Amino acid sequence: MLQVVYSGTGLKGSSGDLLALVGKRDTLALSLSRFPVVASEMDLDIQCEEFSESKWKELVPSLNQYKTIRLDDCCLLNSHCEDLAAVLSSNQALAELKLNNNELGDSGLEKLCKGLMNPSCKLQKLWLQNCNLTKACCENLRSMLSTKPSLTELRLGDNRLGTSGVKVLCQGLLDPKCQLQKLQLEYCELSPANAEALSSALRTKTSLTELNLSNNRLGDRAVKELCQGLLDANCSLQSLQLENCRITVASCGDLGTVLSAKPSLKELCIGENKIGDAGAALLCQSLLDPNCKIEKLWLWECDLSAASCKDLATVISTKESLREMSLIGNDLKDEGMEHLCQGLKAPKAAVQSLWLRECGLTAACCKSVASVLSENSSLKELHIGGNNLQDEGVAQLCDGLMDPNCTLQSLWLGNSELTPACCDKLATVIAAKQCLKELDVSNNPLEDAGVHKLCEAVKNPNCHLQHLILYDIYWNSKTEDELKALEESKPEFKAIY
Numbered sequence: 001m002l003q004v005v006y007s008g009t010g011l012k013g014s015s016g017d018l019l020a021l022v023g024k025r026d027t028l029a030l031s032l033s034r035f036p037v038v039a040s041e042m043d044l045d046i047q048c049e050e051f052s053e054s055k056w057k058e059l060v061p062s063l064n065q066y067k068t069i070r071l072d073d074c075c076l077l078n079s080h081c082e083d084l085a086a087v088l089s090s091n092q093a094l095a096e097l098k099l100n101n102n103e104l105g106d107s108g109l110e111k112l113c114k115g116l117m118n119p120s121c122k123l124q125k126l127w128l129q130n131c132n133l134t135k136a137c138c139e140n141l142r143s144m145l146s147t148k149p150s151l152t153e154l155r156l157g158d159n160r161l162g163t164s165g166v167k168v169l170c171q172g173l174l175d176p177k178c179q180l181q182k183l184q185l186e187y188c189e190l191s192p193a194n195a196e197a198l199s200s201a202l203r204t205k206t207s208l209t210e211l212n213l214s215n216n217r218l219g220d221r222a223v224k225e226l227c228q229g230l231l232d233a234n235c236s237l238q239s240l241q242l243e244n245c246r247i248t249v250a251s252c253g254d255l256g257t258v259l260s261a262k263p264s265l266k267e268l269c270i271g272e273n274k275i276g277d278a279g280a281a282l283l284c285q286s287l288l289d290p291n292c293k294i295e296k297l298w299l300w301e302c303d304l305s306a307a308s309c310k311d312l313a314t315v316i317s318t319k320e321s322l323r324e325m326s327l328i329g330n331d332l333k334d335e336g337m338e339h340l341c342q343g344l345k346a347p348k349a350a351v352q353s354l355w356l357r358e359c360g361l362t363a364a365c366c367k368s369v370a371s372v373l374s375e376n377s378s379l380k381e382l383h384i385g386g387n388n389l390q391d392e393g394v395a396q397l398c399d400g401l402m403d404p405n406c407t408l409q410s411l412w413l414g415n416s417e418l419t420p421a422c423c424d425k426l427a428t429v430i431a432a433k434q435c436l437k438e439l440d441v442s443n444n445p446l447e448d449a450g451v452h453k454l455c456e457a458v459k460n461p462n463c464h465l466q467h468l469i470l471y472d473i474y475w476n477s478k479t480e481d482e483l484k485a486l487e488e489s490k491p492e493f494k495a496i497y
Contacts, residue, residue, distance in 0.1 A: 043068040050075040056083075063087045068096040076102035081111035088115030088123060098127040106137040113140040122150045129184075130158035135165030145172030149179045157186035157212070163193045170197035174204060182210040186241075195222035202229030206236050214243035214269070220250040227254040231261055239267035243298070247273035249282070256286030263293040271300035271326065277307045284311035293321045300328035300355070306336035313343030320348050326355035328383070334365040341368040350378050357412070358386035363393030370400030377407045385414035385440065391422040398425040407435050414442035414471070420450035427457035434464045442471035448479045455482050458493060470497040
């Protein structure tokens with residue numbers, strides 16, 4: 001499928017912008033002044049572009065040919081919604097509409113809902129994050145959910161819907177005609193008073209597979225009520241996100257019961273909740289239950305210490321379903337990393353993606369990590385930046401990376417106190433390891449000499465690196481020209497800085 005993308009921003013930016021770039025890879029950039037006549041299945045992706053009245057009028061007629069329309073950060077207002085509603089009513093092929101970060105307001109949403117409720121509209125995914133919506137729009141959303149069985153995904157994060165607004169929204173969710181599968185209500189000012197209706201939805205809405213309630217002040221009482229809904233035989237939820245919801249160790253027993261009782265639950269994200277080592281111990285007991293089939297576990301910034309790592313290592317070594325774990329921002333230190341490495345070297349360890357940024361690690365643990373890299377062929381992605389690894393530690397990691405058994409594809413070493421001295425070792429890895437697709441060395445003083453060595457390695461015909469991430473590294477114009485020339489000579493390669 002051909003994809004048309006226009007963005008008012010390039011690939012330069014801060015490292016926090018990187019995840020947004022993933023969706024822009026392998027796309028064809030065309031200016032707004034040259035919309036081509038294409039097949040109806042074409043995707044339109046325009047971001048960070050403020051439309052003049054004439055440019056908007058030029059764009060609108062072409063919207064009827066697209067299956068997916070993304071207009072994020074385009075300064076759209078209530079006045080643009082009437083045109084978008086007409087597109088919803090007339091373009092039966094339109095399956096996805098993404099309008100994040102636009103000041104649509106409640107009145108704009110009302111206009112959109114008129115188009116959404118048209119029988120000709122077959123929209124499946126609607127993203128309205130940070131669109132200045134309030135509780136006043138929720139009656140329109142309720143009506144839309146009650147009449148639009150085609151809609152399977154609704155994202156409403158960063159809107160001040162509040163307790164009363166989400167209660168109204170849940171009435172639509174509970175309607176038999178609603179077939180929603182994914183609901184995102186992050187940063188929507190929910191309260192514990194919303195738990196009862198959400199729990200009812202979990203009990204009765206068998207279509208619902210993903211629920212994101214992160215960054216709302218729910219607390220342990222609300223989580224207990226949600227868990228009662230999760231335990232219902234009708235509940236088919238696969239992904240539950242409760243990050244920064246004021247959860248404590250008191251919730252971990254209830255969540256553990258769900259983990260051991262519901263093999264359908266594949267993803268649990270409870271980062272930025274202060275559950276501590278005691279909470280992690282309770283979760284690990286349930287994670288070890290044979291009935292638990294967890295694949296993704298995010299426990300970042302949960303006040304964990306090295307004491308939790310023994311239990312987590314046992315989970316890693318025995319839970320073959322576990323594919324992704326995030327422990328970012330926990331003070332695990334080298335002692336905790338040693339325990340994790342023992343788990344990762346177990347024959348049954350199947351973790352593919354491991355996030356360990358800012359965990360108080362030093363070069364002292366890198367020999368053990370290198371041993372994991374040389375013995376564990378399952379691990380594909382390792383985020384270990386934000387730790388004081390230094391050149392000595394990275395040199396040891398490179399020894400592990402060079403082992404024939406290592407199949408790592410993505411390595412993140414940003415902000416690891418590296419200097420140009422480590423770049424010879426990194427360059428050897430880049431040139432020799434064809435499995436390595438992505439390397440991040442951002443926020444390290446590599447200077448021109450270090451970046452030059454990495455560029456020389458990328459030129460090697462054996463190098464299959466696709467992304468070299470170099471945020472906040474300073475170099476001269478000669479190095480800048482070298483990076484640009486490298487991108488031109490290897491179209492599959494991109495330097496991101």
